[in-house]
Amino acid sequence: MTTDALLRAAERSRDKVEFEVLFLAHYEAVYRLLFRILGSSQEAEDLAQETFLRLYGQRFPQGREHHVRSWLYRVATNLAYNALRGQRRRERRQEALYGAQAAGDEGTDPSEALLRKDEQESVRHVLASLPSRQAELLLLRYAGLSYSELAEALSLAPGSVGTLLARAEAAFEAAYRTTILVPAERRKR
Amino acid sequence: MKCDSGRLRAYLDEALGPQEQAAVATHLASCPRCRETLVQLRQRRMEVERRLLALEEQAYQAPDVALALARFRARVQLSQPSLWTSLERRLEMAKRTLQAGRWRPVAVGVMTLALLVGLFSLAPVRQAAAQFLGIFRVRKFAVIPVDPARVNQLEGLANLLESGMLGQPTFLRQPGAPQAAADAAAASKLAGFTVRAPSDVPQGATAGPFTVEVGPAVRLEVDRDMAQAALEAAGVQGVTLPPFKKATAEVDVPVVVQQEYRTPITFLSVVQAPSPTVTLPPGLDPAQLGEVLLQVLGMPASDAHRLAQTIDWTCTLIVPAPTNVVRFREVEVDGVTGLFLEESRASSRGPAGMVTWQKNGILYAVIGENIALDALTRMADSLR
Numbered sequence: 001m002t003t004d005a006l007l008r009a010a011e012r013s014r015d016k017v018e019f020e021v022l023f024l025a026h027y028e029a030v031y032r033l034l035f036r037i038l039g040s041s042q043e044a045e046d047l048a049q050e051t052f053l054r055l056y057g058q059r060f061p062q063g064r065e066h067h068v069r070s071w072l073y074r075v076a077t078n079l080a081y082n083a084l085r086g087q088r089r090r091e092r093r094q095e096a097l098y099g100a101q102a103a104g105d106e107g108t109d110p111s112e113a114l115l116r117k118d119e120q121e122s123v124r125h126v127l128a129s130l131p132s133r134q135a136e137l138l139l140l141r142y143a144g145l146s147y148s149e150l151a152e153a154l155s156l157a158p159g160s161v162g163t164l165l166a167r168a169e170a171a172f173e174a175a176y177r178t179t180i181l182v183p184a185e186r187r188k189r
Numbered sequence: 190m191k192c193d194s195g196r197l198r199a200y201l202d203e204a205l206g207p208q209e210q211a212a213v214a215t216h217l218a219s220c221p222r223c224r225e226t227l228v229q230l231r232q233r234r235m236e237v238e239r240r241l242l243a244l245e246e247q248a249y250q251a252p253d254v255a256l257a258l259a260r261f262r263a264r265v266q267l268s269q270p271s272l273w274t275s276l277e278r279r280l281e282m283a284k285r286t287l288q289a290g291r292w293r294p295v296a297v298g299v300m301t302l303a304l305l306v307g308l309f310s311l312a313p314v315r316q317a318a319a320q321f322l323g324i325f326r327v328r329k330f331a332v333i334p335v336d337p338a339r340v341n342q343l344e345g346l347a348n349l350l351e352s353g354m355l356g357q358p359t360f361l362r363q364p365g366a367p368q369a370a371a372d373a374a375a376a377s378k379l380a381g382f383t384v385r386a387p388s389d390v391p392q393g394a395t396a397g398p399f400t401v402e403v404g405p406a407v408r409l410e411v412d413r414d415m416a417q418a419a420l421e422a423a424g425v426q427g428v429t430l431p432p433f434k435k436a437t438a439e440v441d442v443p444v445v446v447q448q449e450y451r452t453p454i455t456f457l458s459v460v461q462a463p464s465p466t467v468t469l470p471p472g473l474d475p476a477q478l479g480e481v482l483l484q485v486l487g488m489p490a491s492d493a494h495r496l497a498q499t500i501d502w503t504c505t506l507i508v509p510a511p512t513n514v515v516r517f518r519e520v521e522v523d524g525v526t527g528l529f530l531e532e533s534r535a536s537s538r539g540p541a542g543m544v545t546w547q548k549n550g551i552l553y554a555v556i557g558e559n560i561a562l563d564a565l566t567r568m569a570d571s572l573r
Contacts, residue, residue: 031252036244119243142241147204163195
């Protein structure tokens with residue numbers, strides 16, 4: 001083996017160690033974010049694996065390695081959003097098949113836990129109804145990304161984050177009111 | 190200043206620079222419309238936050254990061270069928286598991302094998318070190334504390350080896366697939382030695398079947414210059430290999446038997462295996478090579494020299510223990526002196542520990558999580 005080959009091997013070896021250091025450093029945060037969005041540990045695990053699979057082999061330009069966190073969050077959020085959309089499509093199909101009966105039954109359960117669960121499902125439902133950029137922006141912001149991290153993760157102009165966030169929040173509230181609160185009130189009557 | 194709700198939103202999160210924050214504050218003092226907008230924005234932020242926080246209120250259980258990494262490795266390395274690689278992976282997995290502070294079923298079962306085989310494959314220098322030992326069989330253990338800062342270098346070294354830099358090993362015998370045996374008698378038959386089962390197990394524990402796995406026999410030729418270069422490439426500085434040109438080492442892991450016990454809160458694994466052997470050509474002073482090994486593990490040269498003289502290098506297994514992860518001490522078990530290793534960091538799921546010893550040519554390990562040392566040793570003592 002030549003010196004060049006040796007150096008390349010050494011570099012690959014360092015890359016691998018570095019990747020695993022990243023995995024160990026960020027896995028739990030990514031998993032937690034996914035679990036929060038999806039509410040299922042199995043799905044969170046699957047998508048966390050998928051997120052790191054995409055990181056694997058990804059080369060960050062020199063000096064931008066510290067953007068790994070926002071990169072990971074972005075990919076994870078995007079995967080989670082798509083999963084929520086998929087769930088929503090399935091729900092719609094079911095509703096079409098069985099009518100809205102099931103939804104009405106859920107609301108009458110007095111158990112506090114079920115009510116909370118209901119609220120979580122509502123939030124997911126609303127997120128899935130928003131355009132992906134808005135849903136992802138909200139999720140990433142509430143996962144703790146700073147404005148500059150958000151700009152980096154979603155390729156936004158740093159000065160536009162406030163405007164987009166305000167719009168996304170308005171859209172979220174509006175969707176929440178029309179799709180969740182209004183039908184619930186109707187049910188009461 | 191123009192009225193701008195986006196800027197107000199950023200102001201609310203204190204995400205503007207200090208000067209801009211101050212400018213917005215000044216503007217707010219004189220602009221009732223913006224003050225009203227700010228109130229709305231704050232109200233909406235609170236509402237959205239409250240709703241999104243509902244997602245936080247699910248029972249969250251921290252993931253097992255080590256297990257996740259093991260799965261990930263299994264996934265990305267599917268394309269590398271080399272069995273040597275798979276052995277390496279097991280070692281890495283065990284080490285990662287140790288580092289992450291978790292010993293999980295998937296890793297503990299192979300941990301002993303990984304430790305034993307891995308020790309000879311971890312560092313090329315270890316191959317070199319071992320080759321002058323004649324036939325090596327484990328009779329004793331020596332735990333060498335390893336500085337956490339050293340662990341990355343050792344891993345770098347292991348990765349270099351895995352990349353085939355020192356040449357591909359030749360398999361003299363391929364490892365076999367795991368075979369299940371219903372009881373100790375059946376396991377003994379498959380394994381070719383007397384497999385023992387514990388009579389004192391934690392209350393309510395259910396026993397799994399015995400798993401019998403034939404290990405590999407591997408030959409590796411080591412080139413000194415390459416090994417020296419690998420050390421330097423991995424950042425292990427100031428260690429010089431003794432002079433030799435090429436040397437051939439053979440590692441043979443005859444068979445490994447494992448059995449699991451579970452209770453709702455505990456996981457236990459009993460591993461037993463005839464000692465692996467390392468066969469090497471006669472050559473240099475074993476202590477000199479052992480000394481190099483100790484230096485590679487991060488020991489200062491003078492300490493390495495002194496300690497190397499006191500170790501019987503034909504039968505002592507060196508167990509590197511990262512000090513931030515593992516605590517260890519000697520224990521009396523099964524009528525002999527064994528070694529107790531436990532993770533030194535607190536973990537949410539209770540402590541994990543391992544008792545390991547050697548008796549009549551067989552290596553034993555009882556590994557458990559969330560279990561006290563005396564329960565581990567009682568179980569070890571009760572092997573029949």
